[in-house]
Amino acid sequence: MNDNRLEPTLHELSRPGRVAVTMPAPSRRANIPPELLRDELRLPEISQLDVVRHYTRLSQLNYSIDTQMYPLGSCTMKLNPKVNDAITAMPGFADAHPMQTADQSQGSLAVMHGLQRILAEITGMDDASLAPLAGAQGELAGVLVIKAYLESIGEKRTTIVVPDSAHGTNPATAAMAGFNVVAVQPQPDGDMDLEHLREALEEHGPTVAALMITQPSTLGLFDRNIVQVAKVVHGHGALMYGDGANLNAITGQVKPGDLGFDVMHINLHKTFSQPHGGGGPGAGPIVVKEHLVPFLPSPHVVLDAGGSTLEAGSNRGSSNLHPPASSFALVDPPFSIGRLGAFHGNFAVLLRAYAYISSLGGEGLRAMSEAAVLNANYIRARLRDAYYLAHEERTCMHEALFSAKKQKAQAGVKALDIAKRLIDYGYHPPTMYFPLVVDEALLIEPTESESKETVDAFCDAMLAIAREVETDPELVRTAPHTAPLGRLDEATAARKPKLRW
Amino acid sequence: MTIDVARIPDAPNRRLGDTPIVQHPYIPLTDDDRKAMLATVGVRATADLFADIPAEHFRPEIDLPDALTELELLDHTRTLAARNRTAADNACFLGAGAYRHFRPSLIDPLVMRGEFLTSYTPYQPEVAQGTLQTIFEFQSLVCELTGMDVANAGMYDGASALAEACLMACAVTGRKRIAISDRVHPNSIATVRAYAHGRDIPVEVQPHGEFSLSDEYACLAVQQPDFLGRMAVAASEWGDAAHHAGALFVVAADPVSLGLFRAPAQYGADIVVGEGQSLGVPLSFGGPYVGLFACREKYTRQMPGRIVGETTDTNGRRGYVLTLQTREQHIRRERATSNICTSQQLIALSTAMYLATLGPTGLRRVGELCFDKAHELAARIEHLPGFSVEDDEPWFHEFVVRTPKPPVEINAALLERGIIGGLDVSDIRNRMLLCVTEMNTADELDRMVEALAEVSR
Numbered sequence: 012m013n014d015n016r017l018e019p020t021l022h023e024l025s026r027p028g029r030v031a032v033t034m035p036a037p038s039r040r041a042n043i044p045p046e047l048l049r050d051e052l053r054l055p056e057i058s059q060l061d062v063v064r065h066y067t068r069l070s071q072l073n074y075s076i077d078t079q080m081y082p083l084g085s086c087t088m089k090l091n092p093k094v095n096d097a098i099t100a101m102p103g104f105a106d107a108h109p110m111q112t113a114d115q116s117q118g119s120l121a122v123m124h125g126l127q128r129i130l131a132e133i134t135g136m137d138d139a140s141l142a143p144l145a146g147a148q149g150e151l152a153g154v155l156v157i158k159a160y161l162e163s164i165g166e167k168r169t170t171i172v173v174p175d176s177a178h179g180t181n182p183a184t185a186a187m188a189g190f191n192v193v194a195v196q197p198q199p200d201g202d203m204d205l206e207h208l209r210e211a212l213e214e215h216g217p218t219v220a221a222l223m224i225t226q227p228s229t230l231g232l233f234d235r236n237i238v239q240v241a242k243v244v245h246g247h248g249a250l251m252y253g254d255g256a257n258l259n260a261i262t263g264q265v266k267p268g269d270l271g272f273d274v275m276h277i278n279l280h281k282t283f284s285q286p287h288g289g290g291g292p293g294a295g296p297i298v299v300k301e302h303l304v305p306f307l308p309s310p311h312v313v314l315d316a317g318g319s320t321l322e323a324g325s326n327r328g329s330s331n332l333h334p335p336a337s338s339f340a341l342v343d344p345p346f347s348i349g350r351l352g353a354f355h356g357n358f359a360v361l362l363r364a365y366a367y368i369s370s371l372g373g374e375g376l377r378a379m380s381e382a383a384v385l386n387a388n389y390i391r392a393r394l395r396d397a398y399y400l401a402h403e404e405r406t407c408m409h410e411a412l413f414s415a416k417k418q419k420a421q422a423g424v425k426a427l428d429i430a431k432r433l434i435d436y437g438y439h440p441p442t443m444y445f446p447l448v449v450d451e452a453l454l455i456e457p458t459e460s461e462s463k464e465t466v467d468a469f470c471d472a473m474l475a476i477a478r479e480v481e482t483d484p485e486l487v488r489t490a491p492h493t494a495p496l497g498r499l500d501e502a503t504a505a506r507k508p509k510l511r512w
Numbered sequence: 513m514t515i516d517v518a519r520i521p522d523a524p525n526r527r528l529g530d531t532p533i534v535q536h537p538y539i540p541l542t543d544d545d546r547k548a549m550l551a552t553v554g555v556r557a558t559a560d561l562f563a564d565i566p567a568e569h570f571r572p573e574i575d576l577p578d579a580l581t582e583l584e585l586l587d588h589t590r591t592l593a594a595r596n597r598t599a600a601d602n603a604c605f606l607g608a609g610a611y612r613h614f615r616p617s618l619i620d621p622l623v624m625r626g627e628f629l630t631s632y633t634p635y636q637p638e639v640a641q642g643t644l645q646t647i648f649e650f651q652s653l654v655c656e657l658t659g660m661d662v663a664n665a666g667m668y669d670g671a672s673a674l675a676e677a678c679l680m681a682c683a684v685t686g687r688k689r690i691a692i693s694d695r696v697h698p699n700s701i702a703t704v705r706a707y708a709h710g711r712d713i714p715v716e717v718q719p720h721g722e723f724s725l726s727d728e729y730a731c732l733a734v735q736q737p738d739f740l741g742r743m744a745v746a747a748s749e750w751g752d753a754a755h756h757a758g759a760l761f762v763v764a765a766d767p768v769s770l771g772l773f774r775a776p777a778q779y780g781a782d783i784v785v786g787e788g789q790s791l792g793v794p795l796s797f798g799g800p801y802v803g804l805f806a807c808r809e810k811y812t813r814q815m816p817g818r819i820v821g822e823t824t825d826t827n828g829r830r831g832y833v834l835t836l837q838t839r840e841q842h843i844r845r846e847r848a849t850s851n852i853c854t855s856q857q858l859i860a861l862s863t864a865m866y867l868a869t870l871g872p873t874g875l876r877r878v879g880e881l882c883f884d885k886a887h888e889l890a891a892r893i894e895h896l897p898g899f900s901v902e903d904d905e906p907w908f909h910e911f912v913v914r915t916p917k918p919p920v921e922i923n924a925a926l927l928e929r930g931i932i933g934g935l936d937v938s939d940i941r942n943r944m945l946l947c948v949t950e951m952n953t954a955d956e957l958d959r960m961v962e963a964l965a966e967v968s969r
């Protein structure tokens with residue numbers, strides 16, 4: 012093998028005539044109109060062992076939650092319990108066809124209906140839609156719901172206010188839903204600047220449809236002005252959209268619905284432990300207050316009129332969560348924004364989240380956020396002398412926001428360099444350069460899954476790197492030294508794209 | 513509400529921080545850990561860390577069932593799974609956008625390796641070459657199948673990929689009107705409508721094969737095979753018509769069909785999308801699946817989603833990185849080509865493994881088996897009194913049967929016999945859409961024919 016390659020591609024492994032699996036021969040000649048047939052199909056031809064080795068070897072080039080701490084801020088890389096995988100593989104779920112009728116699908120619908128109620132209960136909202144296939148699609152659904160609601164009351168509002176610190180999907184979503192984006196800046200202490208918000212609302216007046224705000228914020232802080240913010244926003248006839256990507260910090264501690272949010276999305280692949288799969292699948296359910304329920308995406312799971320209805324507060328115990336069989340139905344809400352995908356959402360992801368929440372129960376969810384927040388504050392305390400800490404006068408939520416500006420000024424070592432050096436210590440780097448409002452940002456999210464020993468070892472590594480910056484900055488600037496590859500040339504990749512074999 | 517510790521033998525009734533709870537397997541911090549950590553942080557109790565939450569809203573009642581142990585959870589979910597009637601223990605002739613295909617045994621253990629399963633989007637290429645190379649290979653495989661120049665790392669599903677393709681056509685052409693065939697899956701059409709409504713773009717559903725376009729249209733979107741299973745011979749004429757009007761030709765293709773049939777590039781497609789589920793992905797009640805997305809090279813920079821490119825590291829070794837990111841939301845924000853961030857990477861990986869394992873002969877065989885078995889069933893049904901097959905156009909593995917009774921009645925009777933029937937596509941006539949794949953055994957075909965004969969008597 013040419014040693015310029017870590018692993019040959021499938022194409023390079025291919026040899027004419029090899030097979031990894033054989034299929035039975037058709038019993039008769041397919042009588043296909045020749046003008047429809049393709050003449051050439053260039054797929055790889057590889058032996059079974061080579062396929063197995065190819066993927067096994069490639070997997071070994073990855074860092075992952077199963078192999079090391081992965082403190083990627085805003086991403087909530089927590090334990091992914093294997094029992095949840097076992098559940099999704101049960102034939103009763105895995106072989107359920109999405110076009111089967113509701114009466115044949117009561118088990119799946121029970122899971123979905125249960126999850127809709129659980130998510131509404133956790134967030135203090137009235138109902139949920141499980142249709143969105145990821146966080147960003149949940150945002151799109153939520154903003155389209157807002158648009159439909161405003162249209163229904165005869166209002167044409169065209170602007171969405173988004174803080175500068177927001178995740179990129181927020182403004183991108185607002186644009187996809189046809190809105191203009193107006194930015195607002197947070198105060199120096201990280202909370203929403205009420206004055207600036209009032210000004211923005213006054214300036215754009217009756218055109219403002221909503222404020223999209225992340226709570227806790229992308230700075231890892233709980234916005235202390237949130238109740239006031241909601242009042243101001245509602246006072247202008249606009250709605251409160253919550254980006255729930257950081258729900259892990261507050262589950263069981265506070266219900267966003269109580270704070271004035273009208274709609275929010277939840278990333279099940281963050282707070283509720285869907286494994287991230289190298290970039291999905293996730294799911295981005297939205298939860299809404301009553302006035303928005305009629306606009307939810309299709310389909311929505313409801314109890315059939317014939318089934319028993321549940322009174323609020325009567326859903327203790329899993330038996331009550333699931334009324335008698337044959338009582339769930341899939342419906343289109345009356346003024347639905349429509350469909351976001353072919354079927355009912357990422358069902359297996361929903362099932363994993365349902366299983367995860369069932370494993371924790373209400374008190375367990377509270378213990379989860381508590382431990383996540385304690386771990387983050389502990390990291391903050393241990394690293395604050397070595398690294399510049401944003402908002403140092405405050406306590407953080409589930410993630411600690413540092414900056415490498417001290418190291419940059421001292422030795423020209425950037426957040427990127429520190430991130431790469433962590434790889435040598437066996438940790439996945441934290442999120443870097445996000446949020447954009449803090450220079451040289453390093454956003455560290457340990458989650459509740461990590462033990463004190465692991466968190467301590469991670470802090471020791473961060474402290475060791477801070478010392479290296481003083482004694483041997485070049486070592487840090489040229490890291491990683493032990494990874495399968497050194498730093499990659501991203502500029503050339505973008506300038507001369509080679510996107511396929 | 514507290515957890516019933518009596519249910520967990522020998523569990524001490526410990527207090528984690530302020531909340532009474534037993535030690536949970538997902539949360540390793542012990543009382544001693546907490547004490548030490550709180551001291552380092554310099555607060556008395558974990559509640560102090562939440563002091564920013566308005567007191568009147570702090571720690572509300574959450575009305576949820578008690579925690580289940582793993583054993584109880586498996587029991588509970590098994591009970592729910594048993595309430596489904598599925599293809600696991602019934603013969604299944606339902607398709608309509610989700611297809612049962614053979615999944616080679618090597619896929620599950622490999623795709624479920626923790627290093628693939630539990631890694632994030634590959635933002636740090638030095639420690640994500642596994643994921644990155646598999647994406648590069650996925651893109652390459654999608655290009656080979658569709659005949660297109662470039663492909664992205666995958667979209668949420670086939671329907672949302674089609675919606676994004678139509679929006680991309682609007683961006684490319686600067687036009688604001690979408691034409692779509694009425695033989696596209698109705699759920700895909702609904703998805704296109706929802707996405708297009710965001711940008712206030714009208715969607716016009718046109719009668720299949722009788723398309724009428726003008727210089728207002730951004731694209732013509734069709735599906736191959738179409739919703740009723742049929743393969744269009746005239747597809748290249750539609751491509752020409754779209755191009756003549758200055759619009760893009762968007763084709764939603766079933767990737768398994770592409771083992772047998774012409775690649776959409778051959779009949780003029782500018783953007784090809786597809787539902788990747790048919791490449792051996794479990795049905796799972798509709799998801800997670802993956803959308804395929806490929807286009808002509810000149811439109812590369814208008815594509816939505818992640819794209820991986822090849823490059824080299826500091827020592828000249830080959831490696832892969834996320835590239836052309838200036839299209840994406842985290843850089844371009846409100847001017848991004850799409851808001852998509854997390855997608856369906858693990859499913860994309862599973863489909864790439866499927867294609868690598870089946871190879872060209874395997875995939876073609878799958879297509880031939882589907883075609884043969886489906887046509888065999890159709891021929892036998894055609895002979896049943898009262899039934900007739902709509903056979904005026906070539907079709908792949910799904911076909912429309914006119915039935916002597918309403919399909920609901922037929923399906924109910926079939927289910928009693930352990931058969932999941934077809935989709936009800938009745939218009940003024942009773943019609944049913946049946947699907948046959950390589951998974952349907954000869955015995956199942958016999959049972960289906962027998963059952964239909966009985967049912968209609």
Ligand SMILES: Cc1ncc(COP(=O)(O)O)c(C=O)c1O
Pocket residue numbers: 085086145146147148178180181225229254256257278293295852853854
């Ligand atoms: C704060 C925030 N909002 C939104 C998103 C988008 O979610 P997704 O990647 O599931 O689309 C993310 C994560 O990527 C995030 O961190």
